[in-house]
Every structure is written in structure tokens, then in C-alpha cells.
Amino acid sequence: MDAQTTHDPTQGVFRALADPTRRAILQQLAQGPRGVNALAQGFEMTRPAVAKHLKILEEGRLITVEQRGRERLNHLQPEMLAVAQRWLGFFEAFWDDKLADLKREVERDDD
Template sequence: MSSSAAKHDVFQAIADPTRRQLLHLLAQQEMSVTVISGHFPMSRTAVSKHLRVLSEAGLVREQKVGRETRYRMQPEPLIELKDWLSHYERFWENKMQALRRFVEEDPDEDIPPAKPHLVKGQPKKEGQ
């Protein structure tokens, strides 16, 4: 398997909820794996594996600082995701416009007037 085939794409990388949480965390600041691990109920090794997937997708960059490795988010690869999703925005926009029309409709237009001779679905008896 070639090295380019072994790399993860952005879609694969963000498919996992833990990796999405990692990105959210790293978007705020650069952190070491030890600090990152403190935010998750898993081993440091498991966190490192998730970071490796994010790194292979280009979403995280690592930098050696002394004896520790620090990680930071690289948002540029998310542009691929944004471009892909933008194609489908028109479908969402159509649904939102339909919802807006439905909500803004005058509800009295579609409801027939109440019939005074009916009480709880029963016809009113003569002489009442």
C-alpha cells in the first residue's frame, strides 16, 4: 500500500466523534498529548492514535517543544468539507424556505368556521 493510500481523508478523520472533539479542543489552543488526554476518558495511547489519524488528514500539526510534542489544529483541509457541503446547501435552503412559508401562513385561511350546532362532535338536539 502506498503512503498516499494509507493517509486518511478529511471525511474519514472527522467521522469519529472523539476526533471531532479533539479538533474542537485544539481549535482553542495548542496542547501536549498529556494535556489532551486529561480531557478524555481513554488512555493516552488511544488519544495518540486519534491524533495520528487527524495528522494524516492534515487537520492537526505536531511540533516538538523540548521533550514533549504539542498539537495544534490546521483548519485548511476543512475547506474540502465546506466545498462538498456547499453543494447541498440549496436543498437545506429550499427546506428552510418551505418551513418559513408554512410558519408564516395565516392559519385562519385553511380552517373552516366552527359549526355552532355541534357540541363535542355530537349534533345539537332539537329544542336545546
């Protein structure tokens, strides 16, 4: 399928979060906007590799890019991270209390 064109915003976010380098980039950007060169120095890979990760982060709308002359500042855009957190929030009931275990037992009897 076409992951980029899919109009489910959740997909773009979780796709972007799947890679450890991209998660590390997000944490870097939490400390302020960075260009691709500055970011690449923190990772053991070439600049184009980091640039590709940034593109995927941009597609998932986890960052925005601010063009400043010949520089391209990548800014963290945290709203979509909140979307991901809310998606996970659906499962909160299953770790907040012990209802989950009880539920499992009850449904086992029903089957």
C-alpha cells in the same frame, strides 16, 4: 484499499471526522495547541489511544505537530475543514430553497 495513500484529500478529512473523540479533540485544539497528555486528561481513555487519534488527524492534515523539546504540540490546521465544508456546500441548493421538492416531483413524472 489504502486510505492513507489515496490521493483524495477529502477521504482523509471525512475519515478523521467520523470519530466523536477526534471531533472533540479538534474543538479542544481550537482553544490553543495541546500536548497528548493534556488532551488525554479530558477523555476517558488512555494516552496511547488519544495518540492514535492524533495520528489519524495528522494523516488527514487537520492538525500539525510542533516538536518542542520533549513536548509535541498539536496545532489545529483548519484548511482541510474548509475543504470538507465546501464539499457539503455542493448540497446547499437542496436546503436553501424549495427547488429540491419541486425537482423531485418533476423527475418522478419523467421516470
